[in-house]
Amino acid sequence: LTAAGLDSAKPKVVLIGHSFGARLLRRALFSAEFIDDQYPIKNCVDVFIGLQGAFSLRRFVAGAGVEGDPYADFKNLPSKIVLTTSTHDISNRAAIWAANAGGPQGLRFAQNKPEVFSVTQWNPNNPQLTLEADKINLVDASTIVQHESDEIDAHNDILDAEVAKIIWAAIR
Numbered sequence: 001l002t003a004a005g006l007d008s009a010k011p012k013v014v015l016i017g018h019s020f021g022a023r024l025l026r027r028a029l030f031s032a033e034f035i036d037d038q039y040p041i042k043n044c045v046d047v048f049i050g051l052q053g054a055f056s057l058r059r060f061v062a063g064a065g066v067e068g069d070p071y072a073d074f075k076n077l078p079s080k081i082v083l084t085t086s087t088h089d090i091s092n093r094a095a096i097w098a099a100n101a102g103g104p105q106g107l108r109f110a111q112n113k114p115e116v117f118s119v120t121q122w123n124p125n126n127p128q129l130t131l132e133a134d135k136i137n138l139v140d141a142s143t144i145v146q147h148e149s150d151e152i153d154a155h156n157d158i159l160d161a162e163v164a165k166i167i168w169a170a171i172r
């Protein structure tokens with residue numbers, strides 16, 4: 001471990017969730033102060049990874065929608081936020097107002113808000129990410145998150161080596 005420079009490294013705290021699991025973890029990430037106001041809670045999460053999140057990106061932008069903006073102060077967190085999206089994920093087409101993180105409406109919304117979102121096209125041939133600490137990092141994984149079969153739609157196409165490479169790139 002010493003030769004690899006890992007003897008003094010602290011382990012990273014990583015939250016990974018898919019769809020509604022990402023939604024729940026995102027809420028938890030922003031809720032530390034609500035746990036017990038008698039004791040100060042320190043957020044110790046290094047990276048939050050939301051795979052095809054079932055929540056609106058508008059909530060990260062002050063005044064951007066009718067659903068409120070409880071996460072607009074994300075820059076105050078010590079955590080890096082990484083979300084995947086795909087133009088092929090049409091799991092929640094009816095909620096056109098929501099700009100869902102995992103789908104095409106969220107991707108379009110984020111591309112129009114470069115002051116808040118850093119949008120990166122995932123390249124399977126060059127599996128690296130450069131994360132911006134002061135922005136929400138949205139990874140367009142349309143090249144790999146696709147409609148695979150009648151059993152695997154794009155929203156659930158996350159259990160493969162390519163998505164694992166995104167996760168690993170976000171953690172490193």
